[in-house]
Amino acid sequence: MDLEKHPREGSEAPVDLRTRPAEPQVRREPEAAEGCLAVAIRIPVRIIVLVLVVPVRMLWDALVVTGRFLNDALLRPLGRALLWLGRAVFVWPFVGLWRYVVVPVGKALGRLGNVLLVVPLVWLYRCVLTPVGHALAWFVRGVGAAVARLARGVGAALGWVYAQLLTPVGHAVAWVLKGLGVGLAALGIGVRAVVARLARYLVVVPAVWLYTWLLAPVGRAVVWCGKGLVWLVSTIVTGVGMALHWIARILLVLPALALWRWILTPVGRVLAVIGRELWDALGHAWRVAGHISLTVGRFLGTLLRWIFVEPVRWAYRSVLTPVGHVVRDTLLRPAAEAARSVGRATRQALAAARESVRQARADFRRMLFGEPRQPQPVGRREPSGREARTLGSSTTALTKD
Template identity: 35%
Template sequence: METDKRPPVGGGDGCLVGVIRIPVKIVAVLVVLPVRVAWELLVALGRAVHRHVLGPLWAHVLEPVFRGLGWLLATLFKLVLVWPWVGLWRYVITPVGRGLAWLVRGAYDRLFAPAGRLLSTYVLLPLGRALAWVGRGGLRYLLAPLAKGVTWVAWVLGMALFVWPWVGLWRYVLVPVGRGIGWLAVAVYRYVLTPLGHGLVWLAVALYRYLLRPVGLGLVRLAVALYRYLLRPVGLGIAWLAHGLHRYVLTPVGQVLVWAWHVSGRIAAALWRGLSWVCWVLVGWPASRVYRYVLTPVGHAVRDVWRTARAAVREARAEVRRALFGAPPVEPARSRARTLGSTTAAGNTPAPEISLHERQG
């Protein structure tokens, strides 16, 4: 029979993958499995605590307490910060404001408005007309010539103080000084700055041509050679090493860890089910049997014995009381038959009442 020489599906893993996978599986079973089991136990414990302790505590204790505190704080807030100001505004400020507005409106309508109309009609208007007549006459015959003289004097003083000094300063000082500074600047530019600028330009061109350009070309060639013969081979080697590490080390290790995690989860679930079954078999089922077939009959027997003993104690107490204090008055025995919904014996008539004098006689 000819052997199948076709390559395995997926290209094969190789011996390196097998050598790495076996120790990783061993480590996963010895480390990941206990961690997963402990995790499952902690999750089950947390769920049980939340269901039987924290949930009822919140629902029956903390939530009513918080609701009561919220209602109490809201009531205190309204009582301290809302209701006093609302009552002050509604029952104090608003009536007082309305009363003041009514008082001011009445004073204006009945006092200030008539007084103002009288004052304006009989005092202010005649006084204004008189002052206007006096002002027109004075302006025409007195103030106009005086104003013209004052204006001429002010113009002369203004020219003497604010115009003529600045005109003389500009004409006889600033213009000659400015012309001299301009001539000096032109001479400096022509005979100093221009030759110095030409020399600096020539120096910069020579520096670029004979120093910076050769050095720059040498640095560029050095960078190209460094990239071509050092950085590129090193980068390709690092990329090949990273690709091989990812393909032949990290990928198998990750697959094995995922497989171990799923397997540990299944094993933990199986262990939990087995532990639950063992606990039920060893504790739950025997406890239920003991409760049903031992404790329940014993409890019933203890209850019957207790009732019998209590009835006997009551009868002995009644006998002792009868022996010490005598028998009480005999009442007719009640019939066993009772009416529906009543504790009175059917067909019984109440015994006749016996007074104290008849009993003593």
């Protein structure tokens, strides 16, 4: 039994990993019922729009193909060449100037500034300013100690004067001022009581009587009149506003509402249906024109390939390649071998000529200046490596004969 067709119970069916998982289905809402107007204008509009859009789409696709070809064949290489030229003209000179001129000059100036400024200033600070500063600090500490002692003496004298002289005088003055303050306070209390009685009977009582029996009734009468006037004005304004409201509603709002409800809304719905159908027809026509343009482009590409590309390819494979191989095998390779042989012979001849010239120059120098002086061997006190010092040899001063 085929297990893939009839799996056992309790076992899962085999899963082919190469198969693509099914995309989740999107639940679509049921479309609303279309009216007879949309169905009536859909097909003619789509036909007219398709006839108008097909040339535009084919022209657009031709422009896209032309733009891609120009980008790949002209603009991209031109941009790379301009980029390389810009680097060669602007970037590399400045990099070389920075690397080989500015940086060495800056390092040289830094070293020169270090030698001419930093080192002398450090020496001046260490050898001149630091001892002078220490001397000034010692002098200031001495002057400060003397001033502190003088200040302590003056402070002690002032403390004695304050304790023995100023304090008793201050106590006496304070006692006198306290007595004067008590007398003046008693006098002020009496004067305040008299002034308060006079102010009460001369100012407060007449003012209260004037406010209670004259100003308050007059104010109440003025407020009542103001309220009545405000009520009258508000009633008049309300009546005029209601009248203007009904006039504007009858003359403006109701005609505008009727125009919107019975004219603009149906016309807008018709225009919306026409615009929606026109947009859908334009999109559908654009997609159909794309398929038509793709088919025409493939047909033209196939025709161009069979007319130009395939003959050129056949000529290259069947004619030019064998001819090129024959030319390479019969002419180019022998010519290259001959050129390499000539190059080797030329290099050998030049090497022999250089050796002859070197030998002749050495002979001429030997003839003019003689043989060069040979180095004289120096007597070594230590034995060589093979003749090592032993106890039985006479290589030391004590065991020599």
